[in-house]
Amino acid sequence: MVALRSKYLLILAVFLPKIMATGDPNQVILSPNSEIPNESQEIIPETIESSNVYISGDLLCSNDGCYPLIFEPTTEWQIIKPEQRLPAGLDIRVNLETGLKEAKIGDDTIKVASSEETKEKNNNQIVAKNDAVSDDSKFNYEFSDQFEIIRDSLDSGDYVTTEKKFEEILEFAHDYKHGFKIVSNEFDILSTICVNETLPLSLRELDARFIIGCVRNNPPVVEYIRERFPNFVRDLFKSINTFQDATEDVKFIVKRFINILTVMIEADPTYIVGINDFNTMKKVYYTIDDKQMKIKILEIISSFIDRVHQDDIAPVMKRDGILFVVPEISDWVSEYTKFIKDVDTDEAHLRKFFTTLHNLKTDFGKDLKVDPSFLNWLVDQVEVRKQHLQNGLEERDPEQDEFDRKLIDSRHLVFGNELADSIKRFHDEL
Ligand SMILES: *[C@@H]1O[C@H](CO)[C@@H](O)[C@H](O)[C@H]1NC(C)=O
Numbered sequence: 001m002v003a004l005r006s007k008y009l010l011i012l013a014v015f016l017p018k019i020m021a022t023g024d025p026n027q028v029i030l031s032p033n034s035e036i037p038n039e040s041q042e043i044i045p046e047t048i049e050s051s052n053v054y055i056s057g058d059l060l061c062s063n064d065g066c067y068p069l070i071f072e073p074t075t076e077w078q079i080i081k082p083e084q085r086l087p088a089g090l091d092i093r094v095n096l097e098t099g100l101k102e103a104k105i106g107d108d109t110i111k112v113a114s115s116e117e118t119k120e121k122n123n124n125q126i127v128a129k130n131d132a133v134s135d136d137s138k139f140n141y142e143f144s145d146q147f148e149i150i151r152d153s154l155d156s157g158d159y160v161t162t163e164k165k166f167e168e169i170l171e172f173a174h175d176y177k178h179g180f181k182i183v184s185n186e187f188d189i190l191s192t193i194c195v196n197e198t199l200p201l202s203l204r205e206l207d208a209r210f211i212i213g214c215v216r217n218n219p220p221v222v223e224y225i226r227e228r229f230p231n232f233v234r235d236l237f238k239s240i241n242t243f244q245d246a247t248e249d250v251k252f253i254v255k256r257f258i259n260i261l262t263v264m265i266e267a268d269p270t271y272i273v274g275i276n277d278f279n280t281m282k283k284v285y286y287t288i289d290d291k292q293m294k295i296k297i298l299e300i301i302s303s304f305i306d307r308v309h310q311d312d313i314a315p316v317m318k319r320d321g322i323l324f325v326v327p328e329i330s331d332w333v334s335e336y337t338k339f340i341k342d343v344d345t346d347e348a349h350l351r352k353f354f355t356t357l358h359n360l361k362t363d364f365g366k367d368l369k370v371d372p373s374f375l376n377w378l379v380d381q382v383e384v385r386k387q388h389l390q391n392g393l394e395e396r397d398p399e400q401d402e403f404d405r406k407l408i409d410s411r412h413l414v415f416g417n418e419l420a421d422s423i424k425r426f427h428d429e430l
């Protein structure tokens with residue numbers, strides 16, 4: 001900590017807001033002295049204690065008034081008020097004297113760093129980048145020739161050739177090592193083709209398929225994209241919104257995008273599924289009748305709900321947090337129960353969706369009703385799972401057993417009241 005001369009710590013990392021927090025921001029560097037504002041001009045909301053803040057619609061309120069729940073970033077540093085949630089990709093710094101956090105729109109570079117150590121880091125990064133971009137002829141790897149042709153044909157509008165080259169190397173995208181090599185050299189172009197509205201849909205779809213090949217079952221690729229291309233996920237969501245008509249071609253490419261999003265969001269605990277993302281997914285869910293795609297969208301929503309559920313905050317905050325992004329939660333509960341009951345749903349998805357429903361029911365209690373047919377299903381499943389636990393097989397699958405026990409217990413602990421209610425209704429109707 002010897003080098004801490006400035007009174008600001010600048011955190012250039014995707015910030016982990018409280019609601020999603022799973023770890024510390026991974027990079028802390030110094031801001032330059034010129035960044036220090038005149039202290040007496042700062043407005044410090046000292047009087048607002050975070051424990052007095054409550055959510056009201058899309059606002060956070062305390063005795064002193066209300067402010068937006070979602071931080072509204074500008075290019076200027078602004079103080080992050082208690083409990084405010086941050087969009088991804090902002091630059092964050094901490095005022096060491098007041099302990100308050102400030103944020104502004106990130107500029108994707110580490111230009112403002114001033115300590116020797118980070119300067120050095122910067123230079124290295126820039127050098128590395130230049131190598132990859134401008135020195136193509138020298139910086140060769142297995143696929144540099146193909147991508148040179150891809151770039152040239154894109155420039156000249158010869159998209160037939162672009163597609164042909166992509167087809168040629170498509171199989172390598174799935175390969176663990178080649179996939180990473182391609183992404184680390186070419187993702188600047190891969191990430192723009194699929195969202196470029198002026199290009200043919202067939203080419204954009206092919207590019208999306210190529211990206212799916214790279215990200216699937218390849219955590220280093222996902223990590224690389226997450227760190228270097230933090231706006232990629234949001235760009236995909238935005239791009240889905242630009243489609244006007246749900247033609248067959250459009251449905252096809254949107255399904256590809258959803259596939260990519262499922263992998264990226266699942267792997268990124270810092271990504272916040274925002275209201276806009278959610279509205280996009282809802283639109284897609286009800287427009288495109290494709291079971292596999294619907295399952296993927298439910299997976300994304302599950303990731304969001306389960307993260308909020310696991311967060312160490314008061315239950316009422318969890319509920320409000322979930323309702324803020326997913327207002328029609330009961331419609332989604334119906335979708336989850338539908339897929340849980342569906343005999344064609346595989347065990348992995350059944351477990352995931354059941355767990356989400358379990359989490360929701362735990363947080364919402366009686367305010368969340370589940371369908372009586374789901375409760376019937378649960379009663380049957382309790383018997384099936386009990387038999388499975390008692391089948392006497394020596395070789396146990398601990399995860400399976402744990403899930404089975406959870407399901408059995410949930411009948412009384414989580415869904416118990418409703419079961420009692422529905423039995424009572426049944427008797428009342430006799
Ligand atoms: C900060 O601003 C106040 C009032 O605007 C001024 O009186 C003071 O001299 C300034 N301090 C510095 C260090 O510039």
Ligand SMILES: *[C@@H]1O[C@H](CO)[C@@H](O)[C@H](O)[C@H]1NC(C)=O
Pocket residue numbers: 154155192196197198199
């Ligand atoms: C979209 O592609 C065209 C043709 O290659 C290119 O001229 C244009 O700059 C691209 N737009 C974006 C936003 O990348």
